[in-house]
Amino acid sequence: MQVDVFRKRRNNALIFFGVLALLTAGAIVVTQYDVEKGFTSLGKAFVWGAANLYPDVKSLAKLPDILAKLRDTVLISVAATSAAAVFSLALALAGSRATRIHRSFTLVARGIASFFRNMPLVAWAMVLMLAFSQSSLTGFLALFMGSFGFLTRAFMETIDEVGDSSVEALKATGAAYLHTIFQAVLPSSLPQIVSWLLFMIETNIRDATLVGFLTGTGIGFSFDVYYKAFNYHAASLVVVVTVLTVLIMETVSNTVRRMIL
Amino acid sequence: MMEIDESIEVWGKMGKRDGGNNLRPLIAKPLDRATLAIRLTLFVLAGMTTYTFLTLGSNGVNVAQATAETLSNFATMFLHPYSHHLTVWDAFYEVLITLGLAYLTTVLGGVLALFLGLMAAQNLAPKWLTNIIKSFVAVIRAVPTILWVLIFAVAAGLGSTAAVIGLTFHSVGYLTKAYSESFEDLDRSVIEALRATGANWWQVVFQAVIPSSATYLLSWTFLRFEINFGNAVAMGAAAGAAGIGFDLFMAGGYYFDLHEVGLITYLVLAFAIVMETAATYMKRRLQSGE
Amino acid sequence: MTLLELKNVTKHYSPAVAPALADISFSVNEGEFISVIGPSGSGKTTLLRTINRMVELSGGEITFAGVSISRLRKSELRKLRSKIGMIFQHYNLVDRMSVIENVLHGRLGHKSTLAGILGSYTLAEKEQALRIIQMLGLDEYINKRCDQLSGGQKQRVGIARALVQNPKLILCDEPIASLDPSSAKIIMDYLKNISRDLGITLLVSLHQVDIALKYSDRVIGVNRGTIVFDGKPDELTRERVSEIYGFDAGDLMINLGESEGYAS
Numbered sequence: 001m002q003v004d005v006f007r008k009r010r011n012n013a014l015i016f017f018g019v020l021a022l023l024t025a026g027a028i029v030v031t032q033y034d035v036e037k038g039f040t041s042l043g044k045a046f047v048w049g050a051a052n053l054y055p056d057v058k059s060l061a062k063l064p065d066i067l068a069k070l071r072d073t074v075l076i077s078v079a080a081t082s083a084a085a086v087f088s089l090a091l092a093l094a095g096s097r098a099t100r101i102h103r104s105f106t107l108v109a110r111g112i113a114s115f116f117r118n119m120p121l122v123a124w125a126m127v128l129m130l131a132f133s134q135s136s137l138t139g140f141l142a143l144f145m146g147s148f149g150f151l152t153r154a155f156m157e158t159i160d161e162v163g164d165s166s167v168e169a170l171k172a173t174g175a176a177y178l179h180t181i182f183q184a185v186l187p188s189s190l191p192q193i194v195s196w197l198l199f200m201i202e203t204n205i206r207d208a209t210l211v212g213f214l215t216g217t218g219i220g221f222s223f224d225v226y227y228k229a230f231n232y233h234a235a236s237l238v239v240v241v242t243v244l245t246v247l248i249m250e251t252v253s254n255t256v257r258r259m260i261l
Numbered sequence: 262m263m264e265i266d267e268s269i270e271v272w273g274k275m276g277k278r279d280g281g282n283n284l285r286p287l288i289a290k291p292l293d294r295a296t297l298a299i300r301l302t303l304f305v306l307a308g309m310t311t312y313t314f315l316t317l318g319s320n321g322v323n324v325a326q327a328t329a330e331t332l333s334n335f336a337t338m339f340l341h342p343y344s345h346h347l348t349v350w351d352a353f354y355e356v357l358i359t360l361g362l363a364y365l366t367t368v369l370g371g372v373l374a375l376f377l378g379l380m381a382a383q384n385l386a387p388k389w390l391t392n393i394i395k396s397f398v399a400v401i402r403a404v405p406t407i408l409w410v411l412i413f414a415v416a417a418g419l420g421s422t423a424a425v426i427g428l429t430f431h432s433v434g435y436l437t438k439a440y441s442e443s444f445e446d447l448d449r450s451v452i453e454a455l456r457a458t459g460a461n462w463w464q465v466v467f468q469a470v471i472p473s474s475a476t477y478l479l480s481w482t483f484l485r486f487e488i489n490f491g492n493a494v495a496m497g498a499a500a501g502a503a504g505i506g507f508d509l510f511m512a513g514g515y516y517f518d519l520h521e522v523g524l525i526t527y528l529v530l531a532f533a534i535v536m537e538t539a540a541t542y543m544k545r546r547l548q549s550g551e
Numbered sequence: 552m553t554l555l556e557l558k559n560v561t562k563h564y565s566p567a568v569a570p571a572l573a574d575i576s577f578s579v580n581e582g583e584f585i586s587v588i589g590p591s592g593s594g595k596t597t598l599l600r601t602i603n604r605m606v607e608l609s610g611g612e613i614t615f616a617g618v619s620i621s622r623l624r625k626s627e628l629r630k631l632r633s634k635i636g637m638i639f640q641h642y643n644l645v646d647r648m649s650v651i652e653n654v655l656h657g658r659l660g661h662k663s664t665l666a667g668i669l670g671s672y673t674l675a676e677k678e679q680a681l682r683i684i685q686m687l688g689l690d691e692y693i694n695k696r697c698d699q700l701s702g703g704q705k706q707r708v709g710i711a712r713a714l715v716q717n718p719k720l721i722l723c724d725e726p727i728a729s730l731d732p733s734s735a736k737i738i739m740d741y742l743k744n745i746s747r748d749l750g751i752t753l754l755v756s757l758h759q760v761d762i763a764l765k766y767s768d769r770v771i772g773v774n775r776g777t778i779v780f781d782g783k784p785d786e787l788t789r790e791r792v793s794e795i796y797g798f799d800a801g802d803l804m805i806n807l808g809e810s811e812g813y814a815s
Contacts, residue, residue, distance in 0.1 A: 020368065023364060024364070024365065024368055026361070027360075027361035027362075027364045027365040027368075028361075030357055030358050030361040031358055031361040031362050031365060031421045031425070031503060031504075032421055032503065033362075033365060033422055033425050034422050037417060037422050038422050038426055041413065041416040041417035041422060041426070042413075042416075044417075045412065045413050045415065045416035045417070045426075048415060048416050049412065053412065072317070075309060075312070075313040075316075075317065076313065076317070078306060078310060078313065079310040079313035079314065079317075081306075082306045082307065082310040083310060114534055115530070118491075118529075118530050118533035118534055118537060119526065119529075119530060120491060120494045120495070120506070120509065120526065120533075121491070121495060122494055122495050122497075122498040122499070122506060122509055122510065122513075123509060123513070123522060123525075123526045123529070126509065126510070126512075126513025126514055127331065127334050127335065127338060127513065127519070128331060129513070129514070130330070130331070130334055130513075130517065130519075131327040131328075131330035131331045131334065132322050132327045132331070133322060135322045136317045137317075137322060137327075140317070165639065165641055165643040166643050166644060166645045166646075168605065168639070169639060169643035169644070169656075169709075169712070170659060171605065171632070172603055172632055172635075172636075172637040172722075173633060173637070173656060173658075173659055173660045173712070173713075173716055174628075174630065174631070174632035174633030174634075174659065174661075174716075175656070175659035175660055175667065176629060176664050176667060178664050178667070178668055179659045179662070179667035182667070182668040182669075182670070183645065183656055183659065183667065183668075183670060184645045184656075187645055187648050188645055188647055191295065191299060191647070194302055194303065198302070206403075206406075207405075209408065210405060210406070210495055210499055214498065220407070223408060223411075227411055232415075238408075239404060239408055242403070242405065242408070243400060243403040243404055246402075247403050250403070256298055256302055259294055259295060259298040260295045260298045260299050260302075293696065
């Protein structure tokens with residue numbers, strides 16, 4: 001009996017790792033990933049990086065320019081997140097168990113959230129580019145769409161977790177629908193909602209680089225320009241500045257989180 | 262209202278405590294730290310958002326016209342998906358390549374992150390080591406994926422090899438954090454008990470730490486797989502990696518073929534939603550403790 | 552004087568399962584302290600919630616203070632609910648808000664939408680809330696957040712929230728089921744005081760027979776959605792208890808004689 005259990009567990013583990021290995025091999029074939037080149041170029045990249053990828057004195061002249069772009073990127077990320085949060089909150093309230101107006105709203109809200117969340121950022125950026133061209137609005141709208149989907153889902157889960165007990169109590173005192181939202185649901189879920197907001201801003205600053213790359217705006221565009229001009233010192237300055245921004249943002253949001261949760 | 266008030270007055274006189282006018286100062290509501298922090302955060306964000314809306318130029322774009330145009334573009338894209346350059350099977354195969362990229366980077370990242378995560382967990386490693394690893398992966402995470410890919414592309418050339426390494430880097434940063442936190446959730450006493458029997462570090466790790474956090478590790482890894490799928494699409498578009506992202510970029514940015522963008526988008530959406538559903542299912546099973 | 556009357560009340564949650572309430576009829580006089588006892592799942596909770604229409608009836612009629620409640624429109628329903636307080640097993644407070652804010656929530660039924668959203672209350676309302684808080688011995692905690700309180704203190708906040716409504720009736724849904732014995736006694740004593748001194752009618756669902764006997768003027772026993780006992784505590788014999796609870800009554804009966812510990 002006992003032996004069987006151990007054997008079964010060992011067999012399960014073997015099957016698990018076997019499938020894992022098989023899928024890995026399949027993935028290597030399909031993607032035409034060159035394992036050897038991967039390893040050698042990893043070393044090469046470090047050698048090259050150490051030799052070229054650092055900001056030199058000359059590149060510091062570009063700093064004001066880079067900082068201006070960075071400012072745009074940060075502002076767009078914050079604005080896209082905040083604007084999306086307003087719409088997300090409304091949709092999440094309509095779809096959450098405790099606050100929904102009708103049962104069917106939950107499914108609809110989930111569907112909308114899933115659509116916006118899973119739609120590739122690239123597709124938003126490409127389509128928005130066609131009409132809005134290389135303006136900051138393109139970046140803003142692309143980030144807005146993705147954030148809207150993600151935040152709706154996150155807010156719905158948050159509101160569901162808070163539960164409906166205090167809503168029930170307020171309803172029983174004769175409170176109106178909006179009273180239950182402003183006096184029970186929001187006070188209970190606001191800390192978590194703010195925490196999600198900060199998380200989304202962090203993510204958006206990183207994603208803004210990608211969107212900027214595709215739409216020619218912000219810090220992503222700066223990197224692209226220097227990179228394509230082989231000005232690696234300036235490009236690395238962009239990386240350093242971005243890393244510092246994200247790390248500062250992370251520290252700030254961790255501090256805020258500690259205070260509110 | 263008066264009836265109850267009067268009765269309460271009576272009750273008060275029945276020996277408990279005298280309700281006087283000295284109560285009024287108590288009504289002043291002190292703000293606690295949490296409420297203050299929340300309000301301040303929201304205020305700052307609202308301020309920044311307003312400032313952004315007021316200052317960020319639209320670069321000469323007519324917003325109303327562009328919005329209308331975009332809506333009609335969405336209509337074309339979603340209502341008439343059609344392919345000119347790709348057959349549906351080609352597109353399907355391209356998605357498979359993207360999935361392969363996502364899978365490969367998740368597995369590679371997961372294996373590396375497992376070791377780094379053990380070294381970053383405070384209950385398993387000395388403090389100086391956890392601090393080094395944690396700061397190291399924090400920096401890795403802070404670099405956007407696209408920058409990693411392009412940095413490696415200088416050495417490996419644009420293509421899947423650079424994409425795999427770049428995506429793996431970011432996955433390592435993300436998963437190390439997630440894994441180490443899962444390890445830290447493990448009860449200290451379990452480790453202590455095993456240590457007391459004379460088990461060495463590796464035995465503790467493989468007999469207690471990994472088995473008891475396995476479900477969390479799997480769920481985090483799957484979540485990362487989902488993220489990597491999205492990233493792989495993006496890298497195809499922005500860094501010339503193979504896969505459906507590249508086709509999306511060509512259709513949208515080169516041929517301006519909205520019908521094809523629509524088809525590709527639907528395909529990617531379908532895969533992503535299947536994965537999301539699977540992840541939700543896994544999470545639910547995890548929460549119900551199976 | 553009859554305050555509340557239930558006539559042939561039924562409730563089906565789903566046509567596939569047996570009804571949660573089947574043909575319930577009883578009436579409640581003003582000022583009565585009534586305990587509703589019965590095994591879990593017998594319909595006690597549903598019964599209380601039909602009275603303020605937190606659960607909609609499937610059939611029958613309920614009259615409260617001369618008004619039939621089943622066909623009230625939205626605003627009339629709010630008015631009805633504002634006259635009926637409710638106390639919950641899990642207190643159902645907004646944990647992150649202070650005691651005084653939670654107590655003032657009891658006034659929301661009387662407020663306009665905007666005033667309620669902003670949480671602005673009149674001085675008279677605040678003073679009344681303070682008097683009630685003081686009466687319940689919570690004055691030290693007025694500005695404390697409710698997640699910092701013990702279970703017994705939270706339930707007292709729940710009682711205060713109900714009292715600030717100036718209710719004619721308070722429905723108590725298992726008010727002491729989550730409390731330790733000494734907190735439970737404090738809460739039951741407060742409920743008794745409320746009934747005796749403020750003349751508020753109480754309908755309390757309980758699962759401890761001994762406590763029901765000790766505190767109430769009248770006991771209603773429910774089993775599988777029907778009333779199997781309705782009478783004074785001293786009429787509740789061993790046989791009737793086993794009728795309410797089924798076969799496990801033997802254990803419960805031991806408590807019948809030992810309930811002195813809960814005297815008020």
